[in-house]
Amino acid sequence: MTTPAPPGRxxxxxxxxxxxxxxxxxxxxxxxxxxxxxxxxxxxxxxxGIYALPDLSATDSPAVRREHAHLVRxxxxxxxxxxxxxxxxxxxxxxxxxxxxRLGTTAHVTQLGPPDVRRGSVGLRRHWTALSPRDRTTLDxxxxxxxxxxxxxxxxxxxxxxxxVVVDSAMRxxxxxxxVGTLMAESAGTRGIRSARxxxxxxxxxxxxxxxxxxxxxxxxxxxxxxEAAVPVATWMGTRWVDLGWPELKVxxxxxxxxxxxxxxxxxxxxxxxxxxxxxxALREAGWVVLRVSWADLEDREVLLERVRRVLARSGHPAPxxxxxxxxxxxxxxxxx
Numbered sequence: 473m474t475t476p477a478p479p480g481r482x483x484x485x486x487x488x489x490x491x492x493x494x495x496x497x498x499x500x501x502x503x504x505x506x507x508x509x510x511x512x513x514x515x516x517x518x519x520x521g522i523y524a525l526p527d528l529s530a531t532d533s534p535a536v537r538r539e540h541a542h543l544v545r546x547x548x549x550x551x552x553x554x555x556x557x558x559x560x561x562x563x564x565x566x567x568x569x570x571x572x573x574r575l576g577t578t579a580h581v582t583q584l585g586p587p588d589v590r591r592g593s594v595g596l597r598r599h600w601t602a603l604s605p606r607d608r609t610t611l612d613x614x615x616x617x618x619x620x621x622x623x624x625x626x627x628x629x630x631x632x633x634x635x636x637v638v639v640d641s642a643m644r645x646x647x648x649x650x651x652v653g654t655l656m657a658e659s660a661g662t663r664g665i666r667s668a669r670x671x672x673x674x675x676x677x678x679x680x681x682x683x684x685x686x687x688x689x690x691x692x693x694x695x696x697x698x699x700e701a702a703v704p705v706a707t708w709m710g711t712r713w714v715d716l717g718w719p720e721l722k723v724x725x726x727x728x729x730x731x732x733x734x735x736x737x738x739x740x741x742x743x744x745x746x747x748x749x750x751x752x753x754a755l756r757e758a759g760w761v762v763l764r765v766s767w768a769d770l771e772d773r774e775v776l777l778e779r780v781r782r783v784l785a786r787s788g789h790p791a792p793x794x795x796x797x798x799x800x801x802x803x804x805x806x807x808x809x
Contacts, residue, residue, distance in 0.1 A: 485681040487641045489569035492547040492614060493540065496523045518548035519593050538577050539566065545595040546579035550614065557581040558608055558615040560599060561629055562638070564622040567611050571641040571682040573634045582617060582625075607655075620651040627671040628664030633689045635671045640685040643677030678702045683727040684715055686770050694777055697792035699725060707754035714755065714762065721787045724755070724762045761787070 498506050498521045506523065509515040515523040524544045527537060546563045559567055561580035566572065580597045587598040607621035617625065623642035627635045643649070656672065659665050674692045678701040679685050688698040699716040703724060717724030755762055761783055769776050784791045 485571065485683075487569040487571060487645050489611070490539070490543060490566045491612075492550070492567075493524060493544050495544065495547045495551050497521055497551060498523060518544055519552050519596075522548040522552045524548065535575070538575055539572075541577040541595075542566065542575060542579055545577065546581075549579050549581055549593065549596050553581070555583050555585075555587070556615070557583045557598070558603065558617050560617045560622065561597075561625045564617045565626055565638045565642070567614060567616050568619050568622060568642065569645060570622070570626075570638045571685070573637040573682055573686065606651075618651075619645060619647045620655060623647050623652060624655045624659065624668060627668035628659065628662070632667060632671055632674075632693065633686055635667070636675055636689045637682045637685040639671055639675040640677065640679045641682075643675060644679070647677075674698045676701045680715070681727055683765070683767055683770065684725075687725060687727060687765055688716060690770065690773055690776065691780065695793060696780070699723075705755055705758055705760060707758045709751065709754045712751050712754060714760065717760070717762075718792050721784070721792070722758075722760045723783055723787055724760050726752075726762055726764050728764050728766050 495518060496506075496515065506515065510517070510523070513526060516526050518524050524547070527540050527544075529537070529540070532540070542563065543566060546559055546566075550557070550559065558564070558581060559579075560582035562572060562575060563580045566575075578595055578597050580599065582599040582601060582603055584600065584603060586600050603617070603621075607618050609616060609618050616622075619642055623639045626638040626642075629635075630638065652672070656665070656668065659668070674689060676688070676698070679688065680702070684701065688701070692698040697718070699718050701716055703714040703717040703719055704711050705714055705717075705724075714724035715726050752762060763779060763783060765776065781791075
């Protein structure tokens, strides 16, 4: 069994559940009030007969604003559809608290029968399948696909770099690997299953941030073995942990998010930087080469990969290669806490 990472490593990004925004259904009794509030800008129309409060958080990042728009459309769909539906795919991932990357604003729901295409809605994708009772549940009263079903749906439907971010966090949140394996077996021959197998072969529930997920995927996509997550290293300071690494090569990666060196309730920012420098020196003295990677580095893939190639060339060992998916069994123990 893989060694679990210590909780709360610096730079960790804990998955968190999202709540549905409040939406309002128009009624005859409220017709005059609704029109008045719309004119004032107090309400915005999301779908016929469904309104929501305007998004006034102009200081939020584009990613946060997209997330809000997605959840508003999901809330409106759940309030307005008469057919029983379950939030699914990236919509379910948000409700469960999974990380996302390049999230779209289109909400996703799954129903048991084919939707009436004449009643389509902008910003809503309706999937239909014989959704097993095993794959349905509720979160705070909201019908949603289970965490395991959500992970598999996203692995099948999303591009690999987006999918692995969702699946890593689902495993970290406690998705049952045996159920995931069963769902994958049941999905044999369906659209997206080959991509999903590759995602599941790379995914690791010990990864502690979306940036780490993306970095592991980029390396695997280049044909390298995805580095291990949360690698313990014996140093003169005691055991220290490397975010990602190849222990046999003593090559590691530290993902530097913006909040990694920020002040906390007990540690000042300058103290955090000093402590991190001592830790980095201890790792170097233990024989490790550690590459620091930021969000900006992930956007320039070729420069990042050239840095990795140079470090591997200096290590004097052949680069660890990614094996074909058919040769890589899904580790059903990964992600158990």
